[in-house]
Structure formats: structure tokens, C-alpha cells
Amino acid sequence: CIFMALRGPLSRILRSKLGKCSQQTRAESVAVLGAPFCRGQKRGGVEQGPKVIRDAGLVERLSSLDYSVHDFGDLNFPPVEKDEPYMGVKFPRTVGAANKMLSGAVSRAVGAGHRLVLLGGDHSLAIGSVSGHARQCPDLCLIWVDAHADINTPMCSPSGNLHGQPVAFMLKELQDKMPSIPGFSWMKPFLSSRDLVYVGLRDVDPGEHLILKNLGIQYFTMRDIDRLGIQRVMEVALDHLLGRYPSLSE
Numbered sequence: 379c380i381f382m383a384l385r386g387p388l389s390r391i392l393r394s395k396l397g398k399c400s401q402q403t404r405a406e407s408v409a410v411l412g413a414p415f416c417r418g419q420k421r422g423g424v425e426q427g428p429k430v431i432r433d434a435g436l437v438e439r440l441s442s443l444d445y446s447v448h449d450f451g452d453l454n455f456p457p458v459e460k461d462e463p464y465m466g467v468k469f470p471r472t473v474g475a476a477n478k479m480l481s482g483a484v485s486r487a488v489g490a491g492h493r494l495v496l497l498g499g500d501h502s503l504a505i506g507s508v509s510g511h512a513r514q515c516p517d518l519c520l521i522w523v524d525a526h527a528d529i530n531t532p533m534c535s536p537s538g539n540l541h542g543q544p545v546a547f548m549l550k551e552l553q554d555k556m557p558s559i560p561g562f563s564w565m566k567p568f569l570s571s572r573d574l575v576y577v578g579l580r581d582v583d584p585g586e587h588l589i590l591k592n593l594g595i596q597y598f599t600m601r602d603i604d605r606l607g608i609q610r611v612m613e614v615a616l617d618h619l620l621g622r623y624p625s626l627s628e
């Protein structure tokens with residue numbers, strides 16, 4: 379998902395789309411937040427992401443691009459005892475509690491005026507990172523750049539892994555398909571299907587495909603990118619999202 383200010387050709391596209399409102403596309407202040415977490419899927423390793431990415435020089439690189447960088451360190455997720463699967467969903471309480479904490483931390487950082495760079499961690503963390511933004515930005519829209527749609531509901535998930543389900547928790551239109559999962563009572567859906575565009579899909583499950591079609595969600599596959607080019611894809615994606623608000627799309 380893209381939360382950072384867009385740079386280069388993409389930022390030019392965005393600027394031309396936004397016209398007068400574009401003065402703010404450059405983030406002044408970037409918050410870096412680590413979420414060392416892997417329980418959204420079955421393998422260990424991704425919890426080392428924040429350390430590895432920092433060691434590779436992220437903060438220095440961002441600073442050299444003239445951002446003022448505030449590193450908020452890593453969240454510390456307390457272990458959850460006895461976290462049995464629920465309706466096939468694995469580690470529900472652990473993932474729910476981590477995302478609740480993350481959502482609060484993201485909301486505070488965004489509310490303090492920072493542009494957030496979240497270092498994961500597996501993709502179940504999108505529940506907390508996107509919901510934290512939504513708490514501060516009621517008109518939030520989401521460009522999900524990924525091979526996976528990650529929109530399985532617990533009922534149609536082939537794996538039970540929550541990293542394949544975060545978008546299903548966000549969408550208002552899927553609310554009646556979502557059972558109450560332990561650990562997620564804090565989470566209310568906040569996004570409409572028209573607020574979402576996928577870019578780069580390559581590996582979509584049958585249940586996910588049905589959801590994309592039924593809800594009319596805008597998406598671009600890797601083949602679309604090969605065919606149209608990423609510039610055109612981003613233009614259409616942004617047109618779609620900005621078209622939600624006619625006053626901005628002129």
C-alpha cells in the first residue's frame with residue numbers, strides 16, 4: 379500500500395490530477411514505525427523486517443531526500459496466551475491485539491502531522507496501519523500495490539492466515555459476510571469499495587475474485603501493467619479515486 383508521498387513521474391501525475399490542491403503532496407515530516415510481527419501467516423522471519431530495513435539505511439536515505447525523519451522505534455507486541463484458531467482463522471487474538479495497538483500508534487503519528495512509513499512484519503498489519511490512517515482522514519482512499527488482493531473473508535480463506543484477509547476487515551460492503559472474530563471487536567469497517575484500487579494483482583483466490591467482481595472493485599493485474607504501462611495504470615487509478623469527489627477532479 380502506498381502511504382508515502384509519491385515522487386518522480388508518479389508525483390507529477392498526481393500533481394497534474396490534483397491541480398491547485400497539489401501544494402501539499404511533498405511530506406515535510408516522515409514518521410518511521412516498526413512492527414516486528416509474523417503471526418498473520420505461518421512462517422517466522424518477517425518480524426525481523428524493521429531491523430533489516432533500518433540496517434539497510436532507510437532513515438539516512440529518507441533524510442537525504444530532505445524529509446525530516448522521526449523514528450518512533452518498534453512496537454512491542456505482548457504475547458497472547460492460548461490463542462486457538464476460530465472458524466479456521468489462525469492466531470486471531472494475537473493479530474487482533476497487535477493491530478489494535480498499531481492502529482492507535484499510527485493514528486497518533488498521522489494526527490501529529492507526520493507522513494507514516496510502517497515497517498512490517500506481515501500483511502495482516504495493514505488492518506492497523508490503514509485503520510489508523512482512517513481515524514485521522516475520513517475521506518481516505520487506498521491504493522493496494524501487491525500480487526495478492528488479501529480480501530478473503532474467514533469463510534472463503536483457503537489458508538486461515540490473516541495476512542490474506544486484511545482488506546475484508548476494512549470494507550463496509552463485506553460487513554455482513556464477516557463473523558465476529560475474537561480480538562477484533564475494536565475494529566469497525568471504514569472503507570467503501572469505490573475508495574480502493576488494486577495495482578499489480580497476480581495471485582487471486584476464487585473467493586476473492588468473486589468479491590472483486592460483485593463489489594465492482596477497480597483493479598489492475600500485472601498483465602494490465604505490461605499492456606498499458608505503469609504510468610497509464612496510475613493515471614486511471616488516480617482518476618478513479620479522485621472522481622469520487624467531482625470538485626477535485628476538474
Ligand SMILES: NC(=[NH2+])NCCC[C@H](N)C(=O)O
Pocket residue numbers: 501502526528530535536537538539541542543581583
Ligand atoms: N499478503 C500476502 N502475502 N498474502 C498472501 C495470501 C495468500 C492466499 N491468498 C491466502 O489467503 O492465504
